[in-house]
Amino acid sequence: MAADHPEWLAYAKARSEQEARQALSDTDSEMVRVIDDLVDLLVAKQVLIFTELPERVQAKLLARKQLRNDMNALQSPMVDDEALF
Template identity: 40%
Template sequence: MYYVQRNEEGQLTRVENEPFTGMTGEVFTQTPEITAWNNARNVVDESLQHKELLQRSDLEMVRVLDDLIFLLIQKGVITITDLPPMAQVKLMNRAQARQGLGGLEDLLNSDDQGIF
């Protein structure tokens, strides 16, 4: 059994397996409408999972980009002044924050000597 809420046009706005406040009816069998709702919910849930994975990896990629920029500067491929002024400020702020980690930074990557 499915507990449903419909809008004024009769379209599903919510489907649950348990009764809920605001429900407007019950559907006793799996109908094409319920199947379509569940398929759409699965697509949305999967999209949200992918979005969460990307958001978590975004945070990890910041460190990778920091290290990449440091390496390019260290090897003389680029200089800090090649970057836009706001990027320079952000990189310097991040470099200071990473150096502020002190001993913790050494646990993460012992050959980092600073970005500049």
């Protein structure tokens, strides 16, 4: 099949679009973490007041923070509590 054949061009275009979508999808979770960290930083520097965010946004951010804390606790079973020793 020739490189300029309509079927080949259609396939190449579809493949290129699919790869671009996949690349965006692959970075979505990384970008979500960047946004989480950015919100935390802006709140810590008092540029953003957490309670001024819509309640649904607050709830989602708090839920994600709790999930991360839970995950970190599961990954690190050692507890820094001297009373246990």
